[in-house]
Amino acid sequence: MLLTANQLFPQFTATELLSDSAAASMPAADCLVGQQRACKALAQANQIAGRYSHSFAVMAPGSRQHDLLQAVHQRYPWQYSQAFDWLYLANPLDNERPLAVNVKAGQAQQVVAQLYDYLSQDLSNRAALREQLLAEQNSSRLEAYLSLLGERQLTDIGSDELATIVVSQQQHQALYICDRVTESQLFGSIRLQSQAGTVHSDLRLIEPGMLLKANGQVLAINAHELLQDPGLWQRLKYYLKTAEFTWDDIVDAQQRVFYQPQAMPLRLKVVLFGERDSYALLRENDRDFEQLFPILADFSGHYSLTQQPLKDYLGYLRYVEQQANCLPLAATCYDVLVRQASRWCEHQQELSLDSYRFIQWLREADAIARQQQQREIERQHLQQALTQQQQRQDFVAELSRRAIIEEQVHIATAGAVIGQLNGLTVVTLGGSEFGEPSRITATVHYGDGDIIDIERKAELSGNIHTKGVMILSSYLANLFARNEPMSLSATVVFEQSYHEVDGDSASLAELCCLLSALAEAPLRQELAVTGAIDQFGAVQAIGAVNEKIEGYFRLCQARGLSGTQGVVIPQANAIHLNLDPDIVAAVAAKQFHIHTVSHVTEAVSLLTDLPCGDANEANSTTLFGRVQQRLSHLHHNQPLTSWWQRLFMSSND
Structure with missing residues (x-):
């Protein structure tokens, strides 16, 4: 077409x-336009309270991940969030075991001031302050702490500090994001200080990590960064399973002996975010992952x-x-x-x-x-x-095109030649991607029907290209050697190619070259070809179709458009076309042509100006007829034996 x-x-x-x-x-x-699927998944996760309902967000390349996550959780907040401020308070019974106490969100500083005031008051004045404090906060942990204080004064505490604020919800955040994942950033740390030759810790040396800062809310963690240290992932799993944060793994063995803050309850929603590779790695290698993170939120990179x-x-x-x-x-x-x-x-x-x-x-x-x-x-x-x-x-592309124009690389854009054709390839180099034509040639000789891929013999063929050559070999065998073996063999190669060739997008061009060589029918050189094939000759879609067409057009344009030049592409790729305006103008002026085909017979007929005909009928007026005629002539003049039969007969002689 x-x-x-x-x-x-x-x-x-x-x-x-x-x-x-x-x-x-x-x-x-x-920013959430086109992200209905991912939004629905995260909204569903945020309607569940349990500890086994966390999610993984697969982010598309080029997306502003923080913006997407913030927007989703503003639109669909976690319904079971518990906004508390958390403090570590000096333990009057043991200075090395601070106690974790929760108070109302945004009131931690106020409570600390009230506690200082409480401990500074005479015992006769404390009862009213105690009742007021408990009525305002309604915290069982605070009530237990006040009971533990008893009649102690501030000087009886025995610690340099009374309290440190670990979690503050003074500026309410629906979502916390941990993008740089290290041990101290995620879990926090307890620093040491040396005084008078002794090493010790204190409340003010406790530095909470994002896991504690987000307690009661939603925490998003960069999965790729997290997996750089498998130990961090294992500890995160443990905290999520137990719903409790302990400092055992934060402090070293020496420090743990004398300073260990009380464990803090964890109630938060975790969203891991990253690329699909990270999701696949966790799902395939960690049996706990699906239990803890059953919900997948898949953000799209395309809008349909x-x-x-x-x-x-x-x-x-x-x-x-x-x-x-x-x-x-x-x-x-x-x-x-x-x-x-x-x-x-x-x-x-x-x-x-x-x-x-x-x-x-x-x-x-x-x-x-x-x-x-x-x-x-x-x-x-x-x-x-x-x-x-x-x-x-375009610098590399221009150098490549100049080499063709100066005929350092031979690419014909006019005339007709047997067994030679311009394939369309795409080159990716240093972040630059451009299309360029590549001359494909095929020769035929007497043999046992095998097709030799010179690229493979020279170890310059990738696995997918090798597969493509094997598929076209199967198509030819099914077409011409269904009832008896072929007496012709062939070789196919990318000329002046000095790097590895991969992909199956040249298999249509290679097959056309082989059919041309078998039938001795010239191919139009002004048409360049791209497309993959299956074993039945159906032409299948390929990638980078726009770059391939534009690369060939630029060469033809530099040489001068003849009005007959063009490309042959798979019909399935028509919906992928989005070409530069100058190419559209050239097509409108009939100076350049874009043909689509769905079967190899359409492509080879266009390239040779011959109908394909019946592959079982020897006929000089059709392409397949010519091939059959040539094979019949060889069969008639030379009894056909396989290579192992010839070897066996020669050994008997």
């Missing part, structure tokens, strides 16, 4: 969704237009605009934004949710607009920023 210009890019616009007053019709900024309206996506664009802190966007900018978002996804019905990529782009466009002393960002500023980004990354 020959594609038209309108099929080469998404056919939706954002401008038509905006009224004359763009700000009035624009949805509110929202088949399931959600485009207008909601504009709310996400408003969010990244705010995060970029850039000049206001003109209404005409949104078409450029959604078009590029679709290109990043390589899908005409999906849009990217890569926040960092958007923010970097908008900030560069903002700098361009400010240099031009503009008050808002126009679409030309966005386009210029994209052009600058592309120019920075």
Whole structure:
């Protein structure tokens, strides 16, 4: 099928969704657009109180993880959160065993002041203060502590400090995030000090970690950082299972002998967040993981237009605009934004949710607009920023293209040759990804029907490429050697390739080369080919289709467009097309052509200008007929024996 210009890019616009007053019709900024699945999972987790209902959030690359987690937990707070302040108070019976006491949220400092006042009062005045304090706090631990104090005065405590605040909810937070996971950051520490030759600890030397600071609320922990030290993960599991935090593992053996604060009850919700690899590692290697973290929240990196309206996506664009802190966007900018978002996804019905990529782009466009002393960002500023980004990354691609133009690398874009074809490949080097053509050749000789992959023989073939060659060998055998063995063998190679070749996207081009060599039918050199095949010849989708097409177009453009040049791609990749405007214009002017095929017979017929015909019929007017005619001629003139039969007969001689 020959594609038209309108099929080469998404056919939706954002401008038509905006009224004359763009700000009035624009949805509110929202980073959770397109994240319904993950939001539902975390909302469900936050409706459960038990200790075995924590969650793991798989974050998409490019997402602002903290923003997403904060927004979800503001919208769906943990329903069983218990906001208390926690203190360690000096133990009147044992200075080395401070006691853990909870009070109402935000009142820890007030309670400490009241305790100092309480201990400073005469015994006759304490009863009223005690009743007032207990009535205000309603804490059984505080009541037990006051009873333990009895008639003691402040001077009888025997400690330099009366209290230290471990957890303060004075500034209420629904979510605490531990992004840098170390022992002291997550669990806290107890420092030592030396005085007069002796080493000791005190209340003021207790430093709580995020696990205690978030007690009663929700704590999000970076899974990748956590797993850098397996010991931290094991201790976290223990605390979550027992719902109690002890300092046994925090202090060293010498310190534990003389200073050990009382264990503190833990009641919090934990969200591990990170990449899918971390989730898979924990799930496959730790039997406790699924018990403690049964809920998966999967954040998406794409926004599907088949399931959600485009207008909601504009709310996400408003969010990244705010995060970029850039000049206001003109209404005409949104078409450029959604078009590029679709290109990043390589899908005409999906849009990217890569926040960092958007923010970097908008900030560069903002700098361009400010240099031009503009008050808002126009679409030309966005386009210029994209052009600058592309120019920075195109150095290697330009060197590669220059080598072809100077004929240091032989790539023909005109004429017809037997057994030679331009395949479309993509090169990834140092963060730069670009498409370039690669000449594939095939030769045929008398043999026992095997296909020799020179790349594999030279150990330059990856596993997937080797698999692709084996699949096309199976297709040829099924087509021409179903009833009797083939008497022809072939070799196939990527010419002037000096690095490892992998992937199966060249298997269609390799098969076309082999069929051309078998039938002695010339292939059109102005058409470049990409696509994978199965054992029945069906053409399957490949990746990076836009980069591959653009790489070949740039070469043809540099040599001069002839009007017959073009590419052959899988039909399944048509929905992934999002090509540069100059390619769309060339296709509209019939200077460049994009053909889609769903079976190898369509591709080889297009390349040879011959119908494929019946593979079982010897016929000089069809491609398969020519192959069968050649095989029949060999069978008629030379009895066919397998290599092991020939070896056996020669040994008998």
